[in-house]
Amino acid sequence: NAGVTQTPKFQVLKTGQSMTLQCAQDMNHNSMYWYRQDPGMGLRLIYYSASEGTTDKGEVPNGYNVSRLNKREFSLRLESAAPSQTSVYFCASSQAWEAYEQYFGPGTRLTVT
Amino acid sequence: AQSVAQPEDQVNVAEGNPLTVKCTYSVSGNPYLFWYVQYPNRGLQFLLKYITGDNLVKGSYGFEAEFNKSQTSFHLKKPSALVSDSALYFCAVRDATSGTYKYIFGTGTRLKVLA
Numbered sequence: 001n002a003g004v005t006q007t008p009k010f011q012v013l014k015t016g017q018s019m020t021l022q023c024a025q026d027m028n029h030n031s032m033y034w035y036r037q038d039p040g041m042g043l044r045l046i047y048y049s050a051s052e053g054t055t056d057k058g059e060v061p062n063g064y065n066v067s068r069l070n071k072r073e074f075s076l077r078l079e080s081a082a083p084s085q086t087s088v089y090f091c092a093s094s095q096a097w098e099a100y101e102q103y104f105g106p107g108t109r110l111t112v113t
Numbered sequence: 114a115q116s117v118a119q120p121e122d123q124v125n126v127a128e129g130n131p132l133t134v135k136c137t138y139s140v141s142g143n144p145y146l147f148w149y150v151q152y153p154n155r156g157l158q159f160l161l162k163y164i165t166g167d168n169l170v171k172g173s174y175g176f177e178a179e180f181n182k183s184q185t186s187f188h189l190k191k192p193s194a195l196v197s198d199s200a201l202y203f204c205a206v207r208d209a210t211s212g213t214y215k216y217i218f219g220t221g222t223r224l225k226v227l228a
Contacts, residue, residue, distance in 0.1 A: 004156070035218075042203060043157070043218040090156055099145050099164045099209070102216075104156030 001026050004105035006091050012111045013081040021076040021108050023091030031094045032074035033058075033102065034066060036087040043090065049074055050096075081112045115140050117206045119219035126194045127227050134189040134202050134222045142210025146187040148178055151201040151221070160202075163187060164209075174198070194226045 007022045025032065030051045035043040045058030047066040055066050063085060065077045074093075078085060088109050092102040116139045126132045138144055145164055149157040161172025163180045171177045178189045189202060204219040 040220060042220040045216065092156075099162075101147060101159040101162055102149075102157075103159070104149075106156050107154075 003027065004091055004093055004103050006089075006105035006108050008108060009106065010109050012113065013078075014113055015082060017081050018077065018079050019081065020078075021089055021091075021110075022073070023075065023105060024073045025091075025093040025103070026072065027093060027095075027103065028071070029093035029103070030071070030096050031100075032068065033092045033094075034064075034074070034076045035090045035092065036060065036085075037090060037107075038087050046076065046089075078110075081110075083112045086110060086112045115206065115208050115211070115215060115217050117204055117217050117219045119202075119204055119222045121222050122220075123223045123225060125225045125227060128196055129193050132191050132194040132198070132224065132226070134204075134224060136187045136189065136204030136219060138185050138187065138204075138206040140206060140208040140211075142208050144187075145207040145209050146178075146180060147205040147216075148172065148176070148187075148189050149203045149205065151203065153200075157203060160189070194224075196226045196228050199224055199226045 004025045033048040034046040044060050049055045049068040052071045067075045088107050090107050091105040094100040094102045118137050147162045148160040151157045161170050163170050168180045176191050201221045203221050207216045
C-alpha cells in the first residue's frame with residue numbers, strides 16, 4: 001500500500017497564479033485533511049472532510065478551496081496565490097475523525113514569488 | 114479554549130540516556146492526545162495516543178507517554194535514546210466532548226540525540 005500520496009512534491013508559483021494540490025489515500029479511510037506547516041507554528045488545519053461528500057473549514061481556510069472527489073481523493077486549490085501561502089502542505093487521512101490517528105503524505109513544498 | 118504547549122524548542126540528550134519531550138494541554142472536556150514524529154523532508158508519523166483507560170501508553174519504536182490529568186500533561190518518554198530518534202516531535206490534542214473536529218498541534222520539539 002502506498003498510504004497517502006501527494007502531487008506535486010515541489011512547486012513555484014507567481015503571485016496571482018492558481019494551482020491544485022492532489023492527495024490520494026489507499027487505506028479506505030473516511031476522513032481526510034489538509035494542513036500547512038510553517039516554521040515555529042506547527043501544523044494548522046486548512047480544511048477537512050469528515051466523510052465522503054462533506055467538507056468543512058479549519059483554522060486557516062482563507063484563500064483555499066477543496067474538493068472531496070471520492071473516498072480516495074481530496075484536492076486543495078489555490079485560486080490566486082499570494083506570498084503568504086508559501087509553506088509546506090500536508091494531506092492526511094484517518095479512519096474517522098473522532099479518536100483515530102492520522103496518516104500523513106510526504107508533503108508539497110510551495111513557494112509563491 | 115483548546116490549546117497545547119510544547120515548552121522546549123529543542124531537547125538534547127546523549128545516546129543511551131533516557132529522554133523526555135514535554136507536552137501540556139488545555140481543553141474544556143476530556144482530551145484525546147497524540148504524539149507524532151517528523152523526520153527531515155517527510156510527513157508526520159503516528160507514535161502513540163491516549164483516548165481513555167491506562168494512563169501509561171506504549172507506542173512505536175520504544176516510546177511511551179504518561180497521561181497526567183491533574184497536571185494536564187502528556188510527556189513523551191523513552192528509557193534509552195538512539196541517534197536515530199533525532200527528529201521533530203509534535204503533540205496534538207482534541208477535546209473529545211466538543212462534538213466537532215478540532216485537533217490542535219503543538220509547535221514541535223526538536224530532539225537531538227548525541228553519539
